[in-house]
Amino acid sequence: FDMFFLAFIERLIRPTYRKDDFILGKKLGEGAFGTVYRVSSTKNSSSKKEGDLVLKKASEYGAVEIWMNERVRRACASSCADFVYGFFESSSKKGSEYWLIWRFEGESTLADLMQSKEFPYNVETMILGEVQNLPKGLERENKIIQTIIRQLLFALDGLHSTGIVHRDIKPQNIIFSEGSRTFKIIDLGAAADLRVGINYIPKEFLLDPRYAAPEQYIMSTQTPSAPSAPVATALSPVLWQMNLPDRFDIYSTGLIFLQMAFPGLRTDNGLIQFNRQLKRCDYDLVTWRKTVEPRASADLRKGFELLDLDGGIGWELLTSMVRYKARQRTSAKAALAHPYFNSEGLLALSFRQ
Ligand code: ADP
Ligand code: MG
Numbered sequence: 001f002d003m004f005f006l007a008f009i010e011r012l013i014r015p016t017y018r019k020d021d022f023i024l025g026k027k028l029g030e031g032a033f034g035t036v037y038r039v040s041s042t043k044n045s046s047s048k049k050e051g052d053l054v055l056k057k058a059s060e061y062g063a064v065e066i067w068m069n070e071r072v073r074r075a076c077a078s079s080c081a082d083f084v085y086g087f088f089e090s091s092s093k094k095g096s097e098y099w100l101i102w103r104f105e106g107e108s109t110l111a112d113l114m115q116s117k118e119f120p121y122n123v124e125t126m127i128l129g130e131v132q133n134l135p136k137g138l139e140r141e142n143k144i145i146q147t148i149i150r151q152l153l154f155a156l157d158g159l160h161s162t163g164i165v166h167r168d169i170k171p172q173n174i175i176f177s178e179g180s181r182t183f184k185i186i187d188l189g190a191a192a193d194l195r196v197g198i199n200y201i202p203k204e205f206l207l208d209p210r211y212a213a214p215e216q217y218i219m220s221t222q223t224p225s226a227p228s229a230p231v232a233t234a235l236s237p238v239l240w241q242m243n244l245p246d247r248f249d250i251y252s253t254g255l256i257f258l259q260m261a262f263p264g265l266r267t268d269n270g271l272i273q274f275n276r277q278l279k280r281c282d283y284d285l286v287t288w289r290k291t292v293e294p295r296a297s298a299d300l301r302k303g304f305e306l307l308d309l310d311g312g313i314g315w316e317l318l319t320s321m322v323r324y325k326a327r328q329r330t331s332a333k334a335a336l337a338h339p340y341f342n343s344e345g346l347l348a349l350s351f352r353q
Contacts, residue, residue: 034058054102062098068188076158081186106178111171120144145260151183157332160246163195169252170211213251247326254321262303283324313340
């Protein structure tokens with residue numbers, strides 16, 4: 001079958017929605033470019049659970065977010081929250097909005113889970129169900145963190161292989177899907193699709209400074225700006241190779257890895273302070289370690305100990321993700337093949353990808 005024919009059929013049989021089909025529930029989030037609610041659908045309500053959907057009412061940038069979600073649904077559906085439908089809604093009082101609908105994946109983002117004193121054991125239960133009462137310890141924590149990072153890299157590899165860079169990877173944009181018991185990426189509002197040249201950053205949009213890599217722009221200013229027509233398809237892989245824009249997401253993922261290893265970096269203040277220290281070390285993690293380790297708190301020492309397990313293989317992976325130069329950072333695909341993920345262990349069975 002022809003791809004376009006299939007897409008057309010799919011469009012016909014997929015449910016379509018309009019404004020009046022939703023009953024608004026709890027507000028889940030509110031940002032500069034949209035508001036997110038848990039919602040129920042009045043359509044086919046007999047077959048559906050209450051509040052099983054999520055609605056984002058987005059500003060004009062919602063058009064790009066719909067594009068990205070449609071693309072993900074066709075190319076790498078398991079990477080992101082399950083997208084249902086997106087449409088333009090012109091009758092609202094606030095002027096025109098885009099409405100985006102997803103399946104409600106679950107109650108907690110990685111940010112919520114990392115706030116818990118129990119982390120990472122609270123995640124172990126979610127991934128594995130009831131866990132036998134094993135003694136807590138570094139090795140066990142390391143296995144759980146390994147699983148989370150692996151699932152994250154798997155989702156990112158899907159996006160990057162599709163040609164999409166997320167640009168806003170952070171624990172708040174990672175949702176635990178209760179259905180698949182895996183972490184998925186959400187919030188494609190700042191994403192860029194380099195294969196077709198959609199690389200749109202509204203000028204008001206600031207990359208989250210807590211997780212942003214030091215390079216400010218994904219495509220270097222020397223390269224022509226990505227054209228907005230599909231003509232760019234043949235050209236983009238070259239630009240991709242030259243600029244490695246996917247490494248921006250890898251840096252952010254490295255910071256999440258750090259936050260998981262070092263509880264002190266899980267708070268905003270802790271992370272901001274770390275970023276300041278790292279900048280002073282010219283973004284060199286090895287230098288950072290040398291400056292902080294001699295007078296390290298128990299918290300920091302514990303983090304280094306965790307990363308030093310198995311001959312320091314975790315530290316090795318981490319330092320290959322958090323580097324100043326994008327081209328010196330590992331890719332999601334290469335990171336997944338890193339020996340850090342090879343060691344057999346407690347959670348080996350949960351590595352379902
Ligand atoms: P924002 O632009 O406000 O950051 P997000 O897309 O990140 O919008 O969504 C805001 C919040 O809504 C998320 O942090 C998460 O708590 C919740 N959320 C978004 N999508 C889903 C989903 N598919 N399932 C469950 N919760 C979701
Ligand atoms: Mg968000």
